[in-house]
Amino acid sequence: MKLRRPLVAGNWKMNGLKASVAEFTRIVEGCDGPLAAEVDLMVCPPATLLSAFVAAAAGSDVAIGGQDCHAKPCGAHTGDIAAEMLADAGARAVIVGHSERRCDHGETDAQVRAKAEAARRAGLVAIVCVGETRAEREAGQALDIVRGQLAGSVPDGATGAGLIVAYEPVWAIGTGLTPTNEDIAEVHAALRAALNARFGSEGEAIRLLYGGSVKAENAGEILAVPDVDGALCGGASLKAEAFLAIARSYL
Ligand SMILES: O=C[C@H](O)COP(=O)(O)O
Numbered sequence: 001m002k003l004r005r006p007l008v009a010g011n012w013k014m015n016g017l018k019a020s021v022a023e024f025t026r027i028v029e030g031c032d033g034p035l036a037a038e039v040d041l042m043v044c045p046p047a048t049l050l051s052a053f054v055a056a057a058a059g060s061d062v063a064i065g066g067q068d069c070h071a072k073p074c075g076a077h078t079g080d081i082a083a084e085m086l087a088d089a090g091a092r093a094v095i096v097g098h099s100e101r102r103c104d105h106g107e108t109d110a111q112v113r114a115k116a117e118a119a120r121r122a123g124l125v126a127i128v129c130v131g132e133t134r135a136e137r138e139a140g141q142a143l144d145i146v147r148g149q150l151a152g153s154v155p156d157g158a159t160g161a162g163l164i165v166a167y168e169p170v171w172a173i174g175t176g177l178t179p180t181n182e183d184i185a186e187v188h189a190a191l192r193a194a195l196n197a198r199f200g201s202e203g204e205a206i207r208l209l210y211g212g213s214v215k216a217e218n219a220g221e222i223l224a225v226p227d228v229d230g231a232l233c234g235g236a237s238l239k240a241e242a243f244l245a246i247a248r249s250y251l
Contacts, residue, residue: 004207006223007164007230008247009042009127010237011067011095011211016045021052026240028060031247036061039230039250043237044095047081054090065093065127068101071114073121083115083122093125095232097153099170109152117155120162127164127232128153129211130191134171142169142183143190150194158195160205165191166232172212174234181225184210188227216245223249 010027012020024043031041044065045053054064066086070077073084086094096119097112112128119126130149132142146167154163167187172178179187188208195203210222211232222228223246236242 004160004205004229005040006038006250007040007042007207007209008243008250009065009093009166009209009230009232010044010243011098011232011234012043012045012049012238013067013100013234014046015238016049018049018052020045020049020238021056023238023240024049024053025056027243028057028062030240030244031060031062034251035244035247039247041247042093043243044093050086050089050091063092064090065095066091066124067095067098069094069096069115069118069122069124071111071118073118083118083124087122087124091124093127093164094119095127095129095166097149098129099131099168099173103170109149112149112153113155116153116158116163120155125162125164127166127209129166129168129232131168131170131173131212137169137171142187146187147190147194150191151198154195154198158199158206159202160207164207164209165195166209166211167191168211168232174213176213178213178218178222181221184222184228185225188225192227214246216242216249219246219249 042063069083070080096115116126130146132145207229209230209232214231215236
């Protein structure tokens with residue numbers, strides 16, 4: 001039996017209208033017994049569709065997550081969503097520190113850490129994202145960057161049940177580019193070593209996802225890389241067949 005159960009998660013980002021619930025329902029229908037026996041599935045829709053997706057996933061093995069949360073449980077923060085609100089809507093997890101948040105909204109490691117703590121407070125799994133830019137990789141800094149982000153963004157006391165880490169090289173997101181399998185393995189090994197050093201046996205239980213241009217065609221080899229416990233998919237998660245094909249790599 002695998003130490004860590006695989007997870008294929010979909011981040012719909014700022015995509016999807018009410019009509020998209022039908023496409024998500026096809027994901028739910030495709031998550032049949034054999035697939036659910038081998039891999040966890042999760043979809044993180046935009047906040048406007050969260051409740052509809054929770055309803056569509058009711059009784060299935062597909063979990064729903066949020067894409068971001070505020071660090072505080074409530075208050076005067078126009079436009080923000082508390083982790084407690086996501087949990088109340090039926091989410092089981094929330095992505096924090098996605099590079100699009102770090103870049104578009106200037107989120108720092110300290111803010112991401114506070115959001116991850118908020119997720120824990122609300123009973124949600126925090127999916128903490130880390131990843132280097134193209135310039136950082138070309139400068140040979142990829143490992144230092146992701147180690148630094150991990151150290152700064154992951155709260156103390158993290159557990160395998162409460163935390164997932166996603167390695168997403170910024171330059172691979174939505175570009176069709178992916179690192180070599182050796183480069184993915186090197187980063188995941190570094191993340192695994194850092195988690196184990198900090199959290200001991202709990203660190204060993206924390207799942208490490210790879211994200212960045214994962215599609216059905218490359219999923220088999222990427223998901224077979226050592227220390228890759230699943231995928232965080234963007235574009236490919238918007239279409240049921242493409243998303244399910246990635247998950248079926250585990251069959
Ligand atoms: O959160 C998901 C990632 O940013 C990956 O996006 P992508 O699969 O469209 O490259």
